[in-house]
Amino acid sequence: MTARLRSLLGEHRVLHLPTVWDGMSARLAAEAGWPALLTTGLGIAATLGLPDLELYTATDNLQAVTRIADAVDVPVIADMDNGYGGPVNVHRTTTLFEHAGVEAVVLEDQRSPKTCPFYEGATVELESVGPAANKVRAAAEARRSDLLVIARTDASDPAEIRERATAYAAAGADLVMPNAPGPDFGLDDWAALRSSVGVPLVACVMPGSRAEREWDDDTLADAGISVVVDAIYGLLAAAHATRQVFTRMREDGLRATELPPLMAHHELGEAMGDGAVHALQKRYLT
Template identity: 40%
Template sequence: MGNRVPLKQLLQREGIVVAPGCHDALGAKIIESAGFDAVYMTGNGTSASAIGKPDLGFLTMTEMVSRARGIVSAVDIPVISDADTGYGNRNNVIRTVQEYEASGVSAIHLEDQVTPKKCGAMSGIELISIEEHVDKIQAAIQARKDENFLIIGRSDARGTKGLAEAIERGKAYAAAGADLILIEMLESVDEMKEVARKIDAPLMFNYVEHTKIPNLTIQQFQDLGFKLLAYPLSSTFYYAKTMMDLMRTLKETGSTESFQEQMLKIHDYEKFLGIEKYR
């Protein structure tokens, strides 16, 4: 952890920072071993993996921070975490920032939904006012102790109030001092270009498969002007599908033999987890 390059420093370099998502420490270690510079802790995937429930605001702040702390301790790259709505009003946001910062997380994003929130890809999302979320962002900035701990202002307005409202909110959150702006669920390249043109702040993008978001490469996201790119649910989706296939096959055939070539061997698995450090 002592050699971790601050996310703020990575973002000052040329090019885009890519942060694949994970819902546990093992996933984070795999992401790091693949050579990525940062990792994103998904709230949706954490809700599924920790309590087996959809992303509807069931997890508490302390549950999320506990999972984040384990992920941070497992890797030497910055961890960016979903912090939902800050788990309440501006006072709750202050404690949220204090707890996430103490856990070693490098950045959190705060979304402008009502509490309890929903996954940004769901329908029926309700928003708080621009003024209330600006107040929460300002409270978050004042609460942090280290300027390297980044506050990302997120808006979920695109799906419910339209692009113009989402951009207005993004501009307001940038003016309030957010270090990056995240506009969820943009549906076209033209929308992405408009966001980049109208919001004068570093931009983050969450790429979620099987939504209206166009399929673009990392290079294309970079060319559009995004500075931080997360793939929040890719690994969770793949894990769930692979587990379903494995369990169905075991139930139907009574054997895992057809999957064994796709599995890590136990010694390789233990080596990856660093067992030699403890012998």
């Protein structure tokens, strides 16, 4: 199954991935033409009304990822957090996510309780390199298909990023993702990292970041970056629009509210796949 994802990596000089958090967002992203999708743990936490502070469980995540994978026909990459325990837990978790139909998993090296590194003032604690690499090895050995393992590090120091990326690649990671490198980690560092680890690199682009403002695909590719995660843009847009609509409706009343453009009801139905269901009903019920 994951031959599709490997093929996409070969077809794109830089493969861009949006982040999705439920079946509806996944359908809309696929409809827009994105060739592959990445689930966002922050977004899955948000659907439960929780902050991204390791409050949802492996089961919560697996259920969300299963719904996303079922909703679309494009490859899905699953954010598997830190694997929800030690190497044996990671082994089992990888098996469960693989059975859910994803084509790659992202395994990070934060120690529990983990946090979103992009929260203001966040303090990130990492597993030691050896134990973190063992978890990568467990994920790589657990797979029974062509599942890709993406090892994410939340280290910020350039030397530590290189140390961890090298260890994770040696442990069996197919790609390495420096998720939150510090401001001193420049394009030369990305290029040197790609040369030393020998596997494709994944970069995360956040709204307002330097990468968003300054780095085009040619720049990214020349620096050895093969995959770019265009992170949480859809989630932030949806949350902002929903808050505005609910606030205006409550304050001004529905008739007086100047609403933003709304999707037509039939368009929503089409996006949700009602055409296929109606076709089955016509086939079996008439």
